[in-house]
Amino acid sequence: MQRFILSKKNHIALFGAILIVIGFTAKLGFKNEIAAFGAFALASILGVLPIAIQAYQALKVKVVSIDVLVTIAVIGAFLIKNLEESAVVTFLFLFGAFLEQRTLNKTRSAIKELTEMAPESALKQMENGEFEEVEVDEVDVGDILLVKTGAKVPVDGTVLSGEGYINEASITGESVTVGKEKGSGVYAGTILENGTIQIVADRVGEDTTFGKIIELVEEAQDSKSEAERFIDRFSKYYTPAVLVISIIVGLFSRDIELAITILVLGCPGALVIGVPVSNVAGIGNGARHGVLLKGSEVIGDFSKVDTIVFDKTGTLTIGNPKVADKESYTDNAEKILAYLASVENESDHPLANAIVEHIGVTTLYPVEKTDVVKGEGIIANVDGHRVAVGNVALMEREKVSLSEKARTDIAKFEENGNSLVLTSVDGDLKILMGIRDRIRPGVKENLQKLKRLGVKNLVVLSGDNQGTVDLVARELGLTEAHGHMLPEDKSAYIDKMIKKGHIVAFVGDGVNDSPSLALAQIGIAMGSGTDVAIETSDVVLMNSDFSRLPHALGLAKTIASNMRQNIFIAVGVVLVLLASVFFSEWMNMSIGMLVHEASILAVILNGMRLLRFRLKNYV
Numbered sequence: 001m002q003r004f005i006l007s008k009k010n011h012i013a014l015f016g017a018i019l020i021v022i023g024f025t026a027k028l029g030f031k032n033e034i035a036a037f038g039a040f041a042l043a044s045i046l047g048v049l050p051i052a053i054q055a056y057q058a059l060k061v062k063v064v065s066i067d068v069l070v071t072i073a074v075i076g077a078f079l080i081k082n083l084e085e086s087a088v089v090t091f092l093f094l095f096g097a098f099l100e101q102r103t104l105n106k107t108r109s110a111i112k113e114l115t116e117m118a119p120e121s122a123l124k125q126m127e128n129g130e131f132e133e134v135e136v137d138e139v140d141v142g143d144i145l146l147v148k149t150g151a152k153v154p155v156d157g158t159v160l161s162g163e164g165y166i167n168e169a170s171i172t173g174e175s176v177t178v179g180k181e182k183g184s185g186v187y188a189g190t191i192l193e194n195g196t197i198q199i200v201a202d203r204v205g206e207d208t209t210f211g212k213i214i215e216l217v218e219e220a221q222d223s224k225s226e227a228e229r230f231i232d233r234f235s236k237y238y239t240p241a242v243l244v245i246s247i248i249v250g251l252f253s254r255d256i257e258l259a260i261t262i263l264v265l266g267c268p269g270a271l272v273i274g275v276p277v278s279n280v281a282g283i284g285n286g287a288r289h290g291v292l293l294k295g296s297e298v299i300g301d302f303s304k305v306d307t308i309v310f311d312k313t314g315t316l317t318i319g320n321p322k323v324a325d326k327e328s329y330t331d332n333a334e335k336i337l338a339y340l341a342s343v344e345n346e347s348d349h350p351l352a353n354a355i356v357e358h359i360g361v362t363t364l365y366p367v368e369k370t371d372v373v374k375g376e377g378i379i380a381n382v383d384g385h386r387v388a389v390g391n392v393a394l395m396e397r398e399k400v401s402l403s404e405k406a407r408t409d410i411a412k413f414e415e416n417g418n419s420l421v422l423t424s425v426d427g428d429l430k431i432l433m434g435i436r437d438r439i440r441p442g443v444k445e446n447l448q449k450l451k452r453l454g455v456k457n458l459v460v461l462s463g464d465n466q467g468t469v470d471l472v473a474r475e476l477g478l479t480e481a482h483g484h485m486l487p488e489d490k491s492a493y494i495d496k497m498i499k500k501g502h503i504v505a506f507v508g509d510g511v512n513d514s515p516s517l518a519l520a521q522i523g524i525a526m527g528s529g530t531d532v533a534i535e536t537s538d539v540v541l542m543n544s545d546f547s548r549l550p551h552a553l554g555l556a557k558t559i560a561s562n563m564r565q566n567i568f569i570a571v572g573v574v575l576v577l578l579a580s581v582f583f584s585e586w587m588n589m590s591i592g593m594l595v596h597e598a599s600i601l602a603v604i605l606n607g608m609r610l611l612r613f614r615l616k617n618y619v
Helices: 002-007 009-029 033-060 066-079 083-107 109-117 209-222 226-253 256-265 269-288 296-302 312-316 333-344 350-359 392-397 404-415 443-452 466-476 487-499 514-519 531-536 548-583 589-612
Strands: 121-125 131-135 144-147 156-167 177-180 191-203 291-293 307-311 322-328 367-373 377-382 385-390 419-425 428-436 457-461 480-482 504-508 522-526 539-541
Touching (some): 009 033, 009 083, 033 066, 033 083, 066 083, 066 226, 066 256, 083 589, 144 156, 177 191, 226 269, 256 548, 256 589, 269 291, 269 296, 269 548, 269 589, 291 296, 291 548, 296 522, 296 548, 312 457, 312 466, 322 350, 322 404, 333 367, 333 385, 333 419, 333 428, 404 419, 404 428, 404 466, 443 457, 443 466, 457 466, 457 487, 466 480, 487 504, 487 514, 504 514, 548 589
Parallel strands (some): 307 457, 307 504, 522 539
Antiparallel strands (some): 121 131, 121 144, 144 191, 156 191, 291 539, 322 428, 367 377, 377 385, 385 419, 419 428
16 A cells, blocks of 8 residues: 555655645635535645655664655644645655656766667577577677667677677767777667677677676666765764754744744755756766766766876877887898797787787797796797897896997987887897887867866876886976886876875876776776776776866766765755745745755756866856
8 A cells, every 4th residue: 555655656646736725725716615625634644654664674774864854843743734835734744756867867867878779689590590580688698799780789709700880889888880800899779870790699688888887877877976875874873863853843832833843844855866867967978979987986986087097099099009220230130030020929018019010921939938027028048049038127127238329229219209110139239129109189178177177197107118208298298207117107106196185186097007007096097898898997998088187077076076065955955944934924834845946946957057068168
């Protein structure tokens, strides 16, 4: 019965409104007090039922909720035969709950949109080689699937055959189509706009990137910030306090109507709802723009950031370096390049890939006894020779003698902004390569936006040589630049900044820089939906688009400001209402409830403004 009544709250509110209109028409239009009394009484009884049930459920778990206050107030008004006000109060309370729920549902539109994008079926290759449509839950890792033009990609996978263009807006926030061919990775929930492809399922169900995004946004929207936890504790004690104050006022003043009015006006509804609605709407905005904010606590810290530390490769730069300069110190360069290609072919480092690509097709020798020296390079045995490939520090470790010409070349390469890769064979320097990466388009302009958003320190930390890092810093107008930084050096720098009282965000690729991402107050991953990016960071820029970073910071600051505005509105309205009870003659229970519900709608509508947030509105 309780469940049935609660499910019909909106119908009860509508019926109550009709009864109130009938009551006032009978009283004012036809001077029929009996009909008016009956209409107001029925409206009061029906209206208080769902409120009383919610009050009872709250009291069962030892919580004095707003419903308890309103129930007592309505019963009191009914007992003193103030039926007009009891009827109006119940209607306004139920109608306010209806509007509150409706507007809150709108703030969760990002989740709704994401959920609706989730694929429901797939064309799966059966044992006979034919493709049949099955539920997406029936797809397992390793299954071969067919995706036709206009269809949603059902799982994360790799293209086996075919070509096409995919809209990846559900993952990246960008509607620009991305070309896919054999070997390309595809994500669940994205749409094949033209072409036909066959893919092999790599990740299915909740393990897909799309599934993780939905889970992450849902968790973020349900999380509570420090402000929300404080308000929860505050309302836990505040609501019973209002009840006690109204009893005391009633006992001393002998004015039951005054006591009942205090119960209604003291309800902290807007205070309880104001901060969560800002949180939900803001996170929803971020999700639609390829920015994942992991909850309210992240928003609070992120909004106060004054120092942002960047990794260089793949963050400030494109992450696709090319060999730009080369010097040889041997007569047998072809064989040395073959040794170099053999060693670098074992690595997936961006510099190694650039070298292998530059050398091209060559003889590859077996590589033995490989020793990776963190932050310096690789030492291995190739064709009976000890080959060291890495930076100057590795050459010094290997006691490789650098000639005057080599030192001059190194200085020149560094001035040109190159990352250095030196190759020695049996202790002699043979090859020097300078590898350059291009700065991401638009990075300089976006860094200026970050400064306008209040970030005082923009720092780059890189394992690259100091000359290259300085060149990038000068071009981009960074505050500090530090090269030759190992992962532990980056962590130590961040720890030092935090101890100085700075609020530090670290921006990295989510793989090599996971210690720094974890240590900084805010870890920001430039990840194209990678597992590591999602798991290790506080903020994820889903398509590695640097321009999302100013949007994310501006959004966090706006959310934090919006939360403060809602708290001010909520507290201000309660104070004005309570003051008006004692210092004015016009305030009564109905007017108080109307203003009370209006304040709830005000904070909800204020929070919903975040759904339309654009950075250009902020900077």
